[in-house]
Amino acid sequence: MSNKDVASLERIAPELEPQSIPTPERDVIRFVQSDGTLTELGQSRGVDVGFAQSLYREMVLARRLDVEALALQRQGELNLWLQCAGQEAAQVGSIRALDAADMVFPSYREHAAALSRGVTASELLSPWRGASHAGWDGSARRFHLYSLVLGTQTLHATGFAAGSRLAGTDDIVLTYFGDGAASQGDVNEALNWAAAMKLPVVFFCQNNQWAISTPSSSQMGAPLHQRAAGFGMPAWHVDGNDVLAVHAVTEAAALHVRSGRGPAFIEAQTYRMAGHSSSDDPGRYRGADEVTLWGGRDPISRMAKLLGELGTAEQFFAGLRAESDDFARDIRSACLSIERPRFEELFGNVYAEPHPVMERERAEFCALTSMLDAGV
């Protein structure tokens, strides 16, 4: 339809004006600005310095894990690494707003959230070293296995929440996904399902601006937080690099969800500071200016400035640097001591009940191995 046609439609049928039109993006909720100063909203909320320090500590350790893991990948000790650098505030702020019993369904870049849930460096690095598909016990950590097929976990989260409601418990579920995954059918099915059934799910979208080489602007026709209304759930749009704002918003969403009023949606604006993976070369598709701009919005340095302003002693920062150095050493030794599984054990992991094909093939594999070892 040409502009002329649209104009005639408006003239001929003014009573048929659309009842719903896309609305512009809402401003993000922000407590702490990039330079570490508090916004008006941040000032009115006040800062619990001890708590802010604990969030800061988790972000610093997560960043260190990222740096060490990338180095290990470059040295050939990991096959691949997906950095979460830049997204620490979105992850730490949100996961710390949950109760310990609440279940989390991550995508695959949630290393900071994983550490917060007690997943160890060894467990986290294991899949990237080719030793497992998922290194940790998801039930024990209340942190499900990573999902590499995008968006699939949002439906699992929805089903888990349905189970909690059936079981009559008051725990809720939070699921992480990205701006790219939001284009998948599964994510949109999960949003609809959870809303239709009024299930206790917090849908937490880390909009890190890039799905490999595709910018968010080409990924969707309307801001993600606006999409939630169409599904029938409230949404918050938050500065994902502001750990205090993310925490407050997630607390509010969790409260809404826990009270039985159905799911909630959070869009956290953040930035994938590195490539999609250690194999990616982001210089092929994005400019240095943008990277510099977001570098200035770093979630960790802004908190360091704020904490300093609020009188945090140098001793705290020095102690954290020492802890981070120790952690780095632990990460390296943990990585190097990750053992490959024994291939014959894998046949026992496929089915819960005995299966003749597994037993036959394990026997065949073992017989072949002994025959080849014997040099026959």
Add this chain to the structure above:
Amino acid sequence: METMTLGGALNAGLRRALEADERVVLMGEDIGRLGGVFRVTDGLQKQFGANRVIDTPLAESGIVGTAIGLALRGFRPVCEIQFDGFVYPAFDQIVSQLAKLRARSGGRLTLPIVIRIPGGGGIGAVEHHSESNEAYFAHTAGLRVVSCSNPNDAFWMIQQAIASEDPVIFFEPKRRYWDKGQVEPHADLPLHGSRMLGRGDDALLVAHGPSVALALAAAAAAHEDGYSVGVLDLRSLSPLDLPTLLDAAKRSGRVVVVHEASTFGGIGAEIAATITEHCFADLKSPVLRVGGYNIPYPPAGVENEFLPDIDRVLVAIDRSLSFQVAS
């Protein structure tokens, strides 16, 4: 004649197809500006524009579903699925929609769509990036399924697939993307023809895609032991090139099928059944299969135990050669 990598040959073939027919459009995740994660479409968006080399939203069902719509409107879409394990969100669109629309329309609709899938393992990748899922598609009537093994076939087969009036699932052996080879000035086989390599007086290895190089290595090793072992590069998994397959099977009388996919319900089972049905009397031993074990593709640290290797192929050849019917 020109030397190219397999990935480079696909790139050149896609460029020729885009030049030859303006109805050809490429679509997929990260195929434009980035040139695809394997760079198979490198430079094509720059040359042909963002309307013909389309960076899509991250949605595989969307890629195939909208390709069907484009085809209904007269275009010839070539879809890239980024990795084998990411095709399943599009499975409904492929097996229930794409494969069936022509038959449902009483033969009135044509859907000239190619779906390129980098398949197979052996590159140390994480989960869902190393699968061999060709049998799902070969099982589905309405789809043609092909698998290239070298640069020359990659160059010609991608153009033939795009020229086909039917949907073609086009498997690319991702671990061979960087293998180099000669690209000939003319195609010497139709899209669904198989290629016989060597004679195979004693035994025949049947392989496709990434396993062809392995089969050739095993044949060379067997040759050193004095056996004539031929290799049939299937190239087409659906339909099978029956005349070539059956001639080769009859000449050797002993057949071993090699593929990376798990053997249960796989292409090897179809080959074994077909050979047995058509040339039972010519066989000197049962058709054997060497494939991935029947477990989900394992962590990369142990993928070499999972994948067929030269030892396992040679053991199977030995078993075939030494087989005797109990009297």
